[in-house]
Amino acid sequence: MNVDLYERFWMWSSGGIIAVFIASIIYTSAAQSLQPPSHVETIDPQTARTSPGFAQPSVTLNADGSATVHIMAQMFAFLPTEIRVPRGQPITFRMTSPDVIHGFQIVKTNGNAMVVPGYVTQFTTRFDTPGEYLIVCNEYCGLGHHIMFSTLIVEDDVEMAGDVGAGAGQ
């Protein structure tokens, strides 16, 4: 079969692009642990603000050193506004929204998920580099979208002070 030179060029380059896409999916999922949150749990958005864990969204330090973080993503803030978690430990984020869809992105990490009213978004990750990370809403959620952010602080010793002490020693 005679295929024109330009036709062959476009066929090979289209095939090459697809191969690059597939390779990058395999690389990011295997080497960088980028995976979509797979947890499915429903919650009534009308009562989310008074639901267990979300009535007082905060960091709970578990006995094994890991931590669970409850976050309320709402117009136009993440509660709590500052999160302190231990370095190098599994950190499980649980979040929901009482109003509209929000995004939850921990800049420069693999933490990135959608927060959908009616569902509890959950994922677990680890932070090996101490420091301050910016959390932003990356789904347009209304007029105050641009002021919707929060701070994640990763440190070696998380002191249990203020709202962080509630789940100590469980």
Ligand SMILES: [Cu+2]
């Ligand atoms: Cu938002």
